Amino acid sequence: MKQPWLAAVLNFFLMGLGTAYNGRRVPLGLALTVGAILLTYVEMNLQTVAPNLYWVMFGAVFLNNTFLAIDGFSEAKAINASSGRSK
Numbered sequence: 001m002k003q004p005w006l007a008a009v010l011n012f013f014l015m016g017l018g019t020a021y022n023g024r025r026v027p028l029g030l031a032l033t034v035g036a037i038l039l040t041y042v043e044m045n046l047q048t049v050a051p052n053l054y055w056v057m058f059g060a061v062f063l064n065n066t067f068l069a070i071d072g073f074s075e076a077k078a079i080n081a082s083s084g085r086s087k
Contacts, residue, residue, distance in 0.1 A: 001083070002021070002022055002023075002076035002079045003076065004072075004073045004076035004077050004080070006018070006021065007019075007022050007072035007075065007076040008069040008070070008072050008073040008076075009069070010072065011068040011069045011071065011072035012065045012066065012068070012069035013065070014033060014036055015032050015033065015035070015036040015064060015065050015068045016028070016030065016031065016033035016034075016035070016068070017029065017033050018069065019071070019072055019075070020033065021072070021076075022072060022075045022076050022079060023079075024075060042057075043057050043058065
């Protein structure tokens with residue numbers, strides 16, 4: 001049984017990890033995780049190079065992570081429901 005809260009937290013803090021945890025879209029989850037690591041590198045450098053753009057990037061990443069957390073939570077609940085052991 002998948003833990004929806006865990007999928008949500010994983011996706012919020014490191015996008016894609018919750019998707020990989022759910023197991024239905026592992027390649028997508030791993031690609032998103034690698035992308036998140038690269039995006040974090042860009043975001044940290046952007047803070048010093050173009051501080052005005054940093055907050056735009058931060059907001060976009062926050063919004064993206066929020067929706068990925070919702071997606072991970074919903075997917076885990078659907079997995080549990082389809083296995084007949086919904087919580």
